[in-house]
Amino acid sequence: MxxxxxxxxxxxxxxxxxxxxxxxxxxxxxxxxDGDAVVVAITxxxxxCPAMATMRDDLVHRLRQEGYDDVRVTVALDPPWTTDxxxxxxxxxxxxxxISPPGPAPRRDGPVALQxxxxxxxxxxxxCASDDVALTxxxxxxxxxxxxxxxxxxxxxxxxxxI
Amino acid sequence: xxIHTHQPDDHESAYDGLLVNDQHWAFGTDFxxxxxxxxxxxxxxxxxxxxxxYCLALGDDALVLSHRLxxxxxxxxxxxxxxxxxxIALDLLGQARLLLARAAAADPSVVPALPExxxxxxxxxLAFFRDAADFRxxxxxxxxxxxxxxxxxxxxxxxxxxxxxxxxxxxxxxxxLRAVAxxxxxxxxxxxDFAGRWFLTLAGGTEESRRRLEAGLAxxxxxxxxxxxxxxxxxxxxHVFATAGVAAPDVQPAAVEGHTEHLxxxxxxMQSVARAHPMGLW
Numbered sequence: 511m512x513x514x515x516x517x518x519x520x521x522x523x524x525x526x527x528x529x530x531x532x533x534x535x536x537x538x539x540x541x542x543x544d545g546d547a548v549v550v551a552i553t554x555x556x557x558x559c560p561a562m563a564t565m566r567d568d569l570v571h572r573l574r575q576e577g578y579d580d581v582r583v584t585v586a587l588d589p590p591w592t593t594d595x596x597x598x599x600x601x602x603x604x605x606x607x608x609i610s611p612p613g614p615a616p617r618r619d620g621p622v623a624l625q626x627x628x629x630x631x632x633x634x635x636x637x638c639a640s641d642d643v644a645l646t647x648x649x650x651x652x653x654x655x656x657x658x659x660x661x662x663x664x665x666x667x668x669x670x671x672x673i
Numbered sequence: 674x675x676i677h678t679h680q681p682d683d684h685e686s687a688y689d690g691l692l693v694n695d696q697h698w699a700f701g702t703d704f705x706x707x708x709x710x711x712x713x714x715x716x717x718x719x720x721x722x723x724x725x726x727y728c729l730a731l732g733d734d735a736l737v738l739s740h741r742l743x744x745x746x747x748x749x750x751x752x753x754x755x756x757x758x759x760x761i762a763l764d765l766l767g768q769a770r771l772l773l774a775r776a777a778a779a780d781p782s783v784v785p786a787l788p789e790x791x792x793x794x795x796x797x798x799l800a801f802f803r804d805a806a807d808f809r810x811x812x813x814x815x816x817x818x819x820x821x822x823x824x825x826x827x828x829x830x831x832x833x834x835x836x837x838x839x840x841x842x843x844x845x846x847x848x849x850l851r852a853v854a855x856x857x858x859x860x861x862x863x864x865x866d867f868a869g870r871w872f873l874t875l876a877g878g879t880e881e882s883r884r885r886l887e888a889g890l891a892x893x894x895x896x897x898x899x900x901x902x903x904x905x906x907x908x909x910x911x912h913v914f915a916t917a918g919v920a921a922p923d924v925q926p927a928a929v930e931g932h933t934e935h936l937x938x939x940x941x942x943m944q945s946v947a948r949a950h951p952m953g954l955w
Binding site: 549551554556557558559560562582583584585586587588589590591621622624625626627628629646647648649650651653657671673 | 708711756759760852866873
């Protein structure tokens, strides 16, 4: 049963990045059963992620539509979400929607290194594929995105920043 | 009067979840429990009272500074910095929520009592129904923002110390605090680097930007001791200062008993709506 329940849960999309399913985003961690109940574990992208309630409501709604009357959504905090969990399908979907997908998350060995110059990323404009792009801000329309602009086609675009 | 039955999946209309009945007239449908399903058993060998007190202190630091940073909304020098400061505030608010929830689960006696049947969750009771004297935050977090340069200095110092601390907390005996800290590390790294870059920009900008930076840093530096001695954080700040060509200020540590006079007005604004609706569902 949890396999089917997983398949249903995996169709629910992110409320702020609706081109991505929660599974593609790596937010959907586990779907298990507890007696007759389906227990879905999700993890926040950022501590203050305001989309968690909508994700929960959407999961409960979709699973109920499929006949799972007793659905519990729990929070998994450990290990913390990383952009490395975004699937290949998810990355393609982001790029198709004009959002630059993240590169590999930084690997740390020892203290987090201070970085006083703009983060160098191999980012291409999702519209014209030019690599002549400039970072506008490390903080964008949602907690998980940075803002870039393309110097070739002059369009601004979002980049999902690596964490 | 129409009674709406609130179901968790009632969000086809943006207004559906907002009405339970006329006594619960507002406030959305946020995740009821930020630690839903998380095992909050205090591990053997950890004192629950101390753990709760520690989480409250860390949570209050984040909550109060988050509120100060949110005051920049629509007032920052440009749109990008406005959004950046709001993003940082949101990260800190999320950390605060998790930490206050963890404190409440570890020691329920820290949570203020509300009228019987109030649906206000524990972390909101802690945030909105305690008075200034019960807050455990460092005075540094509650000081007025000052100008943009002073705000940058405070974010730099605060995020640098908090990041160093959270990195060490990744080995704490309490699994919940450990997980909250591990998540926070990723966020604080962005906060620290953002402030560090602005620090260099303002130091190397105009005479006026440098004057404001040094004045702001002097204000913040007088409260640095509140964050405790931390060789890792001090080394990072020394590197930023050296890169910017700015000397660490030579200022007397500010002597604050408890809190400054600035906390109570901040809380009055932050808490007034919640306190007017102790039976409200947020």
